[in-house]
Amino acid sequence: MSRVGIVSWGAYIPRYRIRTEDIAATWGDDPQRIVDMYLVYEKSVEGYDEDAITIAVEAARRALRRGKVDPKRIGAVYSGTESKPYAVKPISSILVDALGLTNNAFAVDMEFACKAASDGIIAIAGLVESGRIEYGLAIGTDTSQGEPGEHLDYSASSGGVAYIVGRDGVAAEFEAVYTFNSDTPDFWRREGSPYPMHGEGFTGEPAYFRHVVGAAKGLMEKYGYKVSDFAYAIFHQPNGRFPMRAAATLGFPADKVKPGIVVTHIGNTYNASALMGLARVLEMAKPGDRILLVTFGSGAGSNAFALKVTDVIEERQRADVPKVGEMLDDKIYIDYATYLKNRKMVKLFE
Amino acid sequence: MEHESVPLYWRNIPAYYRLVARRCKRCGEVYFPPVLKCPRCGSNELEDVELPQEGELVEFTVLRSVPTDFLKQKPVILGLVKLGPAKVLGQIVDAAPEKLKEGQRVEVAFRRVVVDGKYGLVMYGYKFRPRP
Numbered sequence: 492m493s494r495v496g497i498v499s500w501g502a503y504i505p506r507y508r509i510r511t512e513d514i515a516a517t518w519g520d521d522p523q524r525i526v527d528m529y530l531v532y533e534k535s536v537e538g539y540d541e542d543a544i545t546i547a548v549e550a551a552r553r554a555l556r557r558g559k560v561d562p563k564r565i566g567a568v569y570s571g572t573e574s575k576p577y578a579v580k581p582i583s584s585i586l587v588d589a590l591g592l593t594n595n596a597f598a599v600d601m602e603f604a605c606k607a608a609s610d611g612i613i614a615i616a617g618l619v620e621s622g623r624i625e626y627g628l629a630i631g632t633d634t635s636q637g638e639p640g641e642h643l644d645y646s647a648s649s650g651g652v653a654y655i656v657g658r659d660g661v662a663a664e665f666e667a668v669y670t671f672n673s674d675t676p677d678f679w680r681r682e683g684s685p686y687p688m689h690g691e692g693f694t695g696e697p698a699y700f701r702h703v704v705g706a707a708k709g710l711m712e713k714y715g716y717k718v719s720d721f722a723y724a725i726f727h728q729p730n731g732r733f734p735m736r737a738a739a740t741l742g743f744p745a746d747k748v749k750p751g752i753v754v755t756h757i758g759n760t761y762n763a764s765a766l767m768g769l770a771r772v773l774e775m776a777k778p779g780d781r782i783l784l785v786t787f788g789s790g791a792g793s794n795a796f797a798l799k800v801t802d803v804i805e806e807r808q809r810a811d812v813p814k815v816g817e818m819l820d821d822k823i824y825i826d827y828a829t830y831l832k833n834r835k836m837v838k839l840f841e
Numbered sequence: 842m843e844h845e846s847v848p849l850y851w852r853n854i855p856a857y858y859r860l861v862a863r864r865c866k867r868c869g870e871v872y873f874p875p876v877l878k879c880p881r882c883g884s885n886e887l888e889d890v891e892l893p894q895e896g897e898l899v900e901f902t903v904l905r906s907v908p909t910d911f912l913k914q915k916p917v918i919l920g921l922v923k924l925g926p927a928k929v930l931g932q933i934v935d936a937a938p939e940k941l942k943e944g945q946r947v948e949v950a951f952r953r954v955v956v957d958g959k960y961g962l963v964m965y966g967y968k969f970r971p972r973p
Contacts, residue, residue, distance in 0.1 A: 548951040
């Protein structure tokens, strides 16, 4: 019996972009210093009528189209986000009707900061492996929040990516998965608070690097992988520097990491961050390539996956679905006032 | 502006989310918005049919005086789009009016259409955008 894996994928990046220099000019920061610090040149911004739900629908529709999967054969839809439009009302039930799934598909919203969508992938893989469902859909979607003028204002962005997991028509098999979690107060948002807080010195070493490197090392030691076994390595991308440093710590050369870096031109899409990097790599990968994927969620935890690309990848790459590379170039620049409007950061009576 | 009620919106979800139209089983005519009885042949036997996700922009107009629900989205581009057997009226988004052309390909976008204040329902539905 063939292995469970990624059957198809779809990504969606809103067309609007704001340049780092325009944010810096508003808040009196030195733009060059900010770019040097984060390696984020511009970031994606949702349209005024977009949110985490509309983005999830767009990404999921593209995944269904790429894999030519009948929505009625999707047995589960799990959404990972930390920017739910409703405090109480699920995203996943809206996806059931927007995508035309059956009313018997398991539908769950998952929460673990930026890691939730990858937890959805693991849960769905389990449902497929057990024979409970034929295909499942895991979606990472966010319109992430950052207080205007604060550090996150330079990186928190919008985007979504959807993965169809199944056993039939697999384009990238799951070979192994490993997780690393601990109570680490690096980043949080309390109920009712519009913007998250972060624990300054906690965000780097004790949070991102400990968990990302811990999960990747654990996966490689437990399953006997070497750096040379992987053609690509993709890490969660809160900025452009962290994934490169995590890769260097693990001994990965830059050329295995750079193809999956998208943060430099769309910012941190949170639940879609590493998974967007994976979507981009899948668009260029060849049969037989092995991919290391490491997601991260604040609070904190990481999931590391080893994926092996199959011959089916070529058919998926030929599908008439917008590619991540194309969406990176398809953009409309907006100024800071439009950015505040689109993100509803000016008080409006809608 | 008075919004569509929650029960009415809920009943229209298949049309709003997935452009589910009605096709007359007797004469084959397709209707969107859906109808209960075929205005052409009078048959009561109609079936659901989903319209395609891509179509052609037939005509469009740019509105700067708009209903209150759309005040924050000015200018609103309203387009008539041929989607397979039906013509559908909808908002065109992510587009500059001066770059739009009649006859160009557009695709369905899933967007927020009406937001019922700070605490009410977010009503989602179809809009259109130029095909990338």
